[in-house]
Amino acid sequence: MRTLKFWKFLLSSCLVVSSAQAVELKLKNGTSFIVEQDARSPRDLVMLSFLGGNGLIKPEEQGVGRILASILNEGPAGLSSAEYRKQLFLLGGEIQFSTSTRSASVTLVAPSDKLGLVMALALDTLKKPKFDEATYQLARSKVEAALAQREDDMGSTIRYFAMRDAFNYHPDVLDGSPSRVSMKNVNLKTVEKALPLLFDAHYLMTAAVGPSEPLALQKLIDTKLAGAGMLDKPVGKRKFQSARKNQKPKGPVKVVILNRAGAPDNQVRYVVRRDIPLDNSDLVALNLATKLLGGGMQSSLFKVLRAERGLTYSAGAGTGENLGFWTVASFASTDKIGKLMSGINEVVTNQSKVVVDKAEADLVKGDLLTEWRESRELPSDRLSSDVTAKIFDRDPQFQETLDQWIAKTPESAITAKEKEYFNLKDAYVYVMGDKTKLLPILKTLGYKDKEVKVVEPAGIL
Amino acid sequence: MRFLLPSVLALGLVSCSTSGGGGSSNGKSDHSDKTVAIQGDLKSYQYTLPNGLTVVLTPNHRAPTTSIYHWVKVGSLQETPGITGIAHLFEHMMFRPLNKDAPSFDNLIRPLGGDINANTRYGATVYTTTVSNGKLSEALKIESDRFKKLVVTDDLLKVEREAVRSEYSMGIDSKPQMDLWSTLYSAGFPNHPYGWTIVGNRPDLDQISAKNCNEFFQKYYKPNNIGLFIAGDFDVEQAKTWILANYGDWKKGETPVAPPPFVNKGMIRAEGKLAAQSQNILLGYRLEPLTEKNFTLFTLADHVLADSSNSLAKNRLVYEQKLASSVGSFNTEYDFGLSEFIVTLKPGQSYDAVIDQFSKLSEDVAKLSDAEYAAYLQEYQINLAESVLRNGSLNSSLALYWGKYGSIDALAHNLKTAPTVSKAELTAYVGKLLDKNNLIAVTNKLKKD
Structure with a gap:
């Protein structure tokens, strides 16, 4: 469903609060409804976000959320999957159930005159899901196939493991991705139990964008949700525990090898957990500093490791504000991985000492500004931003006015953030490749035996 | 997908x-x-x-x-x-x-x-x-x-x-x-x-x-x-x-010469070098070179077979025959009309069965009701309209249409109206396209734990 994937991509990217054109209304029971009209869009899009998400599911049962979403995507009980798909298709609509860390979502797209019917189908599905063995097995097979694909891809595997390990399986890293280990604990019963937990209307938020009039959308959604009994109680507020704090690895292990026997290539990832400031000038300064370090072709990592030394095709750095980390990632063949890792350390250390001048600050601000403009080009982008901001207790106005924050960030603030953050001493370090090749390489880099741990990906939770 | x-x-x-x-x-x-x-x-x-x-x-x-x-x-x-x-x-x-x-x-x-x-x-x-x-x-x-x-x-x-x-x-x-x-x-x-x-x-x-x-x-x-x-x-x-x-001062040069067209000599089967956790088959069907005249037919076939929210290949292989857990298509080599599909099989299923089912997809096109067929055409057009909402993607589509299909007129036309391709035309095209003699099928070895 390419189009719905297109909308989901838009909606899953940056969350920010109300944009200039979006308004926040309320439904009957106080449920938030953010809406913006977009006359250019051919169809209306509605998102129902149920706060909670896969973070509510134990690490040992991750996969439940994904299977549940897959079952819901087969439509309501009493209507065959084929008939459901056909009905939806003839209405010109799409419905996607999905789950992430802090929320479960229903995303609907439909022509304005069919939106009510498409919503009715989605709500019917939530009321009467297909909790039968055949549908469960179908859904499970899809999730297992996606797991197999992830396992085949070293970049995806190292990302999956690094985040969970560095954050010790905190709820905010539990996005529903399963492991072979967790899938052993998942069955139809655990999936059934997850439905009222993940799709609890008491913690609902709604949003919409499209050609329809905002008040007309509000009325429709109010009516449909009330009709489904989802607005009977006043809306609640979910409390989430933040993962953001300064945290370094405990114990003697400094680097973890994820073994892939015979791999010709190697992935490396550094994760530094920090209590990153949110929605103020400090955050902007940090984002600018991270861009200078590893945010594109003009960055230090790219220039040194690729353009000058030819060690890799790509090296980059980024920040995870909601979780609280900054990271460096790259890859190289076995003959270059040692030089790459020492090169990364060298570049990060050097960058921490750079005094950013006005010219360089202006350049990197221009980069961030262009990114910001493109990320908020469409009303649906801004809507997505607003919704995510609310889910993560962020200030929506911050993203809306980021250009002003960028403009007033002095180069001294960027320099200060480089000095404060760019140090890999307390990093969680992960390397994926053939352990028989990597162990001696890590030794030459100065790692002692007790500082290196080897993990077999098949045994990862 | x-x-x-x-x-x-x-x-x-x-x-x-x-x-x-x-x-x-x-x-x-x-x-x-x-x-x-x-x-x-x-x-x-x-x-x-x-x-x-x-x-x-x-x-x-x-x-x-x-x-x-x-x-x-x-x-x-x-x-x-x-x-x-x-x-x-x-x-x-x-x-x-x-x-x-x-x-x-x-x-x-x-x-x-x-x-x-x-x-x-x-x-x-x-x-x-x-x-x-x-x-x-x-x-x-x-x-x-x-x-x-x-x-x-x-x-x-x-x-x-x-x-x-x-x-x-x-x-x-x-x-x-x-x-x-x-x-x-x-x-x-x-x-x-x-x-x-x-x-x-x-x-x-x-x-x-x-x-x-x-x-x-x-x-x-x-x-x-x-x-x-x-x-x-x-x-x-x-x-x-x-x-x-x-x-303006840039001088003209040689026009690149395209290599001679490839002469298809029948079905080809091959196996990849790398083993994977699941069985996957990549199917590439070669038909005629693409021109401005036939590319709408080609892309519509691609849409109906795999890209649509009601993709026929998914309906048949995932839901009806229960052979696969997913079916997708690749947006790739259009200038010689190669249509590619990637299928992830359920454990223990047969690659030959997948190939066989693909050869029957033209029957599914033929069986579509008028309302269903019209819905595919409308969906094709809406997908296109939604894909060019951004400035960058609009420019990308203009460049693509000119570069691949020869003219931006077709993009403009397809944005305004649903394709004027009859169900009979599409059925015949899909039947020709998915002939096994046009097929290159590549499978992977299964990884042993």
Whole structure:
């Protein structure tokens, strides 16, 4: 469903609060409804976000959320999957159930005159899901196939493991991705139990964008949700525990090898957990500093490791504000991985000492500004931003006015953030490749035996 | 579910995605001067300079940035054994300094808020730049300089060669899906430029010299082989002045010669080198070369079979026959009409059964009711309309249609009206397309725990 994937991509990217054109209304029971009209869009899009998400599911049962979403995507009980798909298709609509860390979502797209019917189908599905063995097995097979694909891809595997390990399986890293280990604990019963937990209307938020009039959308959604009994109680507020704090690895292990026997290539990832400031000038300064370090072709990592030394095709750095980390990632063949890792350390250390001048600050601000403009080009982008901001207790106005924050960030603030953050001493370090090749390489880099741990990906939770 | 062809890009940096593409197989593109209504109040103004450079300007005063695309109708099809991969390697060099004393392209474009990228295909190399509004004049100067004046040196080439080796190692050597794809082409198109990957054969990568690159550049990077597409907030007449000032003195060159058409000799089966956790089969059906006339039929077939929310291949293989857990299609090589599908099988299912079911899909097209068929046509059009809402993607689609299908008129037409293809036409086309004699089927070995 390419189009719905297109909308989901838009909606899953940056969350920010109300944009200039979006308004926040309320439904009957106080449920938030953010809406913006977009006359250019051919169809209306509605998102129902149920706060909670896969973070509510134990690490040992991750996969439940994904299977549940897959079952819901087969439509309501009493209507065959084929008939459901056909009905939806003839209405010109799409419905996607999905789950992430802090929320479960229903995303609907439909022509304005069919939106009510498409919503009715989605709500019917939530009321009467297909909790039968055949549908469960179908859904499970899809999730297992996606797991197999992830396992085949070293970049995806190292990302999956690094985040969970560095954050010790905190709820905010539990996005529903399963492991072979967790899938052993998942069955139809655990999936059934997850439905009222993940799709609890008491913690609902709604949003919409499209050609329809905002008040007309509000009325429709109010009516449909009330009709489904989802607005009977006043809306609640979910409390989430933040993962953001300064945290370094405990114990003697400094680097973890994820073994892939015979791999010709190697992935490396550094994760530094920090209590990153949110929605103020400090955050902007940090984002600018991270861009200078590893945010594109003009960055230090790219220039040194690729353009000058030819060690890799790509090296980059980024920040995870909601979780609280900054990271460096790259890859190289076995003959270059040692030089790459020492090169990364060298570049990060050097960058921490750079005094950013006005010219360089202006350049990197221009980069961030262009990114910001493109990320908020469409009303649906801004809507997505607003919704995510609310889910993560962020200030929506911050993203809306980021250009002003960028403009007033002095180069001294960027320099200060480089000095404060760019140090890999307390990093969680992960390397994926053939352990028989990597162990001696890590030794030459100065790692002692007790500082290196080897993990077999098949045994990862 | 639709996939983009596996990209070797990581971390959002320079893209060398090996997606397919090329000019229409007869080599012709529309060079006429005209105004084309695109969508709503958006219009594109197309014209051609005396040196053959095609220009398409789409002023969009809602756009937050200005998008610049150079579609160069040269790719790995112009390579020969010994210099396979040169088009892609050269693409890397286009981001380097013009000469040893000059700053690199990215250093020059960056002050303009520049976001840059590129990708090499079989029949084209595409360079994309996004700048802040109001910076078009300066951007065109910088762009035209690199297209006219680049000189590749051995020392800079040496470093880029290493980056491409890394791309190879991370992609084709490590990812089972990339391996399936490269096997499909090598097995399906022996002794033909389509048979080697965009990154080329490794021994050739080691021996390509700066001299080879400069010869390639001088021969093919000429205005009559290029389309320049600009979309954003700018004044058309001003832009025309700047374009003439910067590109007008560029001399024409040779038109790239397409290799002889590939002669299909029946079904081919092959196995990839890399083992994977699940059984996957990549199916490539070759039919006739694409032209402006038949590409709508081709893309509509692709939509109905795999891309649609009600994809027929998914309905049959996943739901009815329960052979697969997913079916997707690749947006790739259109200029010889290759339609690719990737199927992940359920454990223990048969590859032959999948091939057999695909050959029956034309029956499913024939059985569609009038209402269902109309819904596919409408969905096709809506997908297209939604895909060009952004300034950058609009410009990308304009460049793609001109570069691959020969004209932007078809894009404008398809945005306004659903395709005028009858169900009978589509049924016949799908039946011809999915004939087993057209098939290249590549499977992977299963990884043993």
